[in-house]
Amino acid sequence: MSYGDPTVSPAAAERDGAASSGERLSLGVAARLSRYLQVLTQAKKMGKETISSQELSDYTHVNSTQIRRDLSGFGKFGKRGVGYNVEALVSQIRKILRTAGQHNIALLGAGHLGKAIASSDIFADHGFRVVAIFDVDPDKVGASIGSQIVRHTGELRQVVEDEDIVVGVLAVPTSAAQGLANELVDAGVKIIFNYSESLLVVPPEVTVHTSSPAVDLLYALYFYLT
Amino acid sequence: MSYGDPTVSPAAAERDGAASSGERLSLGVAARLSRYLQVLTQAKKMGKETISSQELSDYTHVNSTQIRRDLSGFGKFGKRGVGYNVEALVSQIRKILRTAGQHNIALLGAGHLGKAIASSDIFADHGFRVVAIFDVDPDKVGASIGSQIVRHTGELRQVVEDEDIVVGVLAVPTSAAQGLANELVDAGVKIIFNYSESLLVVPPEVTVHTSSPAVDLLYALYFYLT
DNA sequence: TAGATTGTTAATCGATTAACAATC
DNA sequence: TAGATTGTTAATCGATTAACAATC
Numbered sequence: 001m002s003y004g005d006p007t008v009s010p011a012a013a014e015r016d017g018a019a020s021s022g023e024r025l026s027l028g029v030a031a032r033l034s035r036y037l038q039v040l041t042q043a044k045k046m047g048k049e050t051i052s053s054q055e056l057s058d059y060t061h062v063n064s065t066q067i068r069r070d071l072s073g074f075g076k077f078g079k080r081g082v083g084y085n086v087e088a089l090v091s092q093i094r095k096i097l098r099t100a101g102q103h104n105i106a107l108l109g110a111g112h113l114g115k116a117i118a119s120s121d122i123f124a125d126h127g128f129r130v131v132a133i134f135d136v137d138p139d140k141v142g143a144s145i146g147s148q149i150v151r152h153t154g155e156l157r158q159v160v161e162d163e164d165i166v167v168g169v170l171a172v173p174t175s176a177a178q179g180l181a182n183e184l185v186d187a188g189v190k191i192i193f194n195y196s197e198s199l200l201v202v203p204p205e206v207t208v209h210t211s212s213p214a215v216d217l218l219y220a221l222y223f224y225l226t
Numbered sequence: 227m228s229y230g231d232p233t234v235s236p237a238a239a240e241r242d243g244a245a246s247s248g249e250r251l252s253l254g255v256a257a258r259l260s261r262y263l264q265v266l267t268q269a270k271k272m273g274k275e276t277i278s279s280q281e282l283s284d285y286t287h288v289n290s291t292q293i294r295r296d297l298s299g300f301g302k303f304g305k306r307g308v309g310y311n312v313e314a315l316v317s318q319i320r321k322i323l324r325t326a327g328q329h330n331i332a333l334l335g336a337g338h339l340g341k342a343i344a345s346s347d348i349f350a351d352h353g354f355r356v357v358a359i360f361d362v363d364p365d366k367v368g369a370s371i372g373s374q375i376v377r378h379t380g381e382l383r384q385v386v387e388d389e390d391i392v393v394g395v396l397a398v399p400t401s402a403a404q405g406l407a408n409e410l411v412d413a414g415v416k417i418i419f420n421y422s423e424s425l426l427v428v429p430p431e432v433t434v435h436t437s438s439p440a441v442d443l444l445y446a447l448y449f450y451l452t
Numbered sequence: 453t454a455g456a457t458t459g460t461t462a463a464t465c466g467a468t469t470a471a472c473a474a475t476c
Numbered sequence: 477t478a479g480a481t482t483g484t485t486a487a488t489c490g491a492t493t494a495a496c497a498a499t500c
Contacts, residue, residue: 034441080482081476116338126440214352306458307500
């Protein structure tokens, strides 16, 4: 890969720069761009109009040179002496990540965590919409959370198809997670977001992301203790 | 740093290997070890006695060679042809990360998310104990969540001192996050775990980790769409 | 023994950083 | 203009990987 390779020809560099319509981003670049986007989204909410690579660095803990480097690979988005226009940069990064559109999510589990997720706008801010909430507990089925009515997991397959759901979020007890993951896979969902502690086994074409606050905490603690 | 440097002398390699009692781990190694620990902890719960680097790789998405390399830097923990003993490896990694002990957490926010965190054992499994829950809402103060009584945030400073709290978890609305972060900092907390969307401003000696499920989702979606 | 899996080497690749001219 | 900040270079450093002998 020639991204960031100083020996690359200008023509090849331009090809790389146009990665938004061509080559796949490297894992690292995609991860960092996502983080910039989160900060920018929040900065925009707060009414900030421009932001410098140094400010982005303060919030993301990514080196400011690295940030300028990541962005300049796709175009000259900044103004020297001023910084980056927040709103313009948000749409540029969305374009690069091809996540400008809306994506539908199914939320599994209507307990405390499920309710917290459904009522938060942490997903909504990034174009993810919770379009269905499921639970197995008959006491919870039929209740309303926000604008949604909790459905029984038996309806999963049909709803995934009807609502064009691409992501399943597991906010269920560890013991129930694998079974529901299987149902999501059967229904054709390709991305599973796992908030349980279960080690999920899925086919290779399905991506599982397991949320691990305790892991992040261990990591932070190590650098605090040393 | 000589970690992984093939030109290093055997003596220096041994010094590195003993990093658990000497040098600081690199950011990457510490992050990966934390992830291995999470998987191992869960594998142990499921009664698994040994685990191979390949299995660890399947669950963590870290290359199996990388895993063997990370571990062999600290000792010969595995058995050729067999794998690693799960329980032994858990305690080795805990020793390396120096997180063998118990650490006390203050949880701020007794809403859905706060309740979900308090009743989960995702922190408890890694030696983190929620020893106090706070809220500003008078309707919530005095209620009990698990074995804890919700306290008013006015008591924060005193409780942090009395209970030797090192980590503060913010499970509050974005608008309240910065104010409570300030109070945590004033009380002497050095690690803040932020579940709100607020871009927190804190002194340099304080570490903020902002949870960002939507960012992770954007990232997963990019690789799904391309 | 035969099969499996570790520990380790050697080579490559990408990430990181300091520094600074360009320029808003 | 003066100050600030980008875009880019060049150098370094650490991460990643394939391959395989050692050995359980």
